[in-house]
Amino acid sequence: MSAPLLEARSLGMSYGSVTALHDVSVEVRAGQVACVLGDNGAGKSTLIKILAGALRPTEGRLLLDGAPVRFGSPRDALDQGISTVFQDLALVPLMSVWRNFFLGSEPRRRLGPVRMLDRRTGREAARSALAGMGIDLRDVEQPVGTLSGGERQCVAIARAVHFGARVLILDEPTAALGVRQAAMVLRHVAQARDRGLGVVLITHNPHHAHPVGDRFLLLNRGRSLGCFNKQDITPDELTRQMAGGAELQALAHELRTTPAADGG
Template sequence: MQEATSLVKMVNIDKNFGAVQALKKVNVEIQSGEILGLLGDNGAGKSTLIKILAGVFPPDGGEIFFDSERVNFSSPKDARAMGIETVHQALSLVDVMSISRNFFLGREPTKKIGPIYFLDRKKMDEECEKAVTGLGVRVRAPSEFVSILSGGERQAISIGRAMHFKVRLLILDEPLTALSVRETKEVLRQVEKVREAGVSVIFITHNVYHVYPVAERFVMLDRGIKIGEVYKKDSSPEDIIEIIATGKMSKILKT
């Protein structure tokens, strides 16, 4: 079996917002082709940590390594250039635009006719449909509005978009919120397909039962502090809930 290699390493990450210390010396490592569950209650620091990794906030202390090289992301554009894509809880989709326009949003392919550039709508529709069907989802006509899509279909568009732009690390922020049981199963299947493609995933949630079926490893935060890290093979969902509730690793093999 091939040994896992580190894709991202966040070392001693600090972040302050005025007098509030949102993150305190947090260490997190993500392996290539791994699904990592990042867990904690509201206010635990999950979103702050991920926004630092995605280039939204600079850390006030600590270091970030990508492919063993130290990096500094001054904007989300910097993070995307390294292959880090985020699917936010409030999906960045525009209801009154077509599925394919949402898929490319800001990165649309163009074609030149004479001296003028136009959107290459045919290419947009074809590539959008190919990417989403690659996740096993039968997409509606790419020319239709996003407003007609279900919650699961919306997630498929967002995940397919990240895969199309050669993502290496996909960050999913509460991807199962407000989804039905059927849609939840569909999104989890999509996440597994992403891993099969060799992409690393950070799955953020406050609900361990959402991420437990697909993740191999779990990191727990509480009020800006990393309180635990366990592998699925060593722990049950109930064990992880106990760590989050008590802040103690007493019953779990520490990693």
């Protein structure tokens, strides 16, 4: 089997005496979805920032196509095909869909000595790129702010795919979304995977992760609880394994016993 697109080997990150991440390894292959699961404070954000080039790990290393690599900045990672969609999506709500789509990489045409924005190309390209991802927007001139949360997430994903991402890192793309919206986003994650991208999906929801994921990395308090293949683990087991699992059982037990204790 060929080398993974992106591989992290025993990453560690400490801020002074605080260890945010210790000995965490993860790999993502083309056409696969690697899910990173963990409760709040598990080290998900630290891991994503390292993969996106925003942080340099204090231990361990990153390999791109099997070769060691160091990202100096998020731009550097982006230039090598690692595209990260953070929770704020980097969209401007008051701007139209196509203007957002091409923000920072605007198509231009020459008009005499000056270069003008090529609005027609921008509109058409945005429309067809979105349609190619199965996102049917009635009007690419509408402000992004009028889109639903799920649609916005999809626009951000489609933009990353359009601009040549090989590895797509998604930070909690289904957080704060309703069931239908979350399903729509997951469908587009699968779509990106089917196009041969490697996807890293960060989430704290095992029920969102399990349907699309191929491998699952569980994090707790900055340490890996293990890495599982899809066939080796059920969503219920994922939930149990996550930090919440054991504690939820304890909580359920506690809630069952407390009234009885009061009554007695």
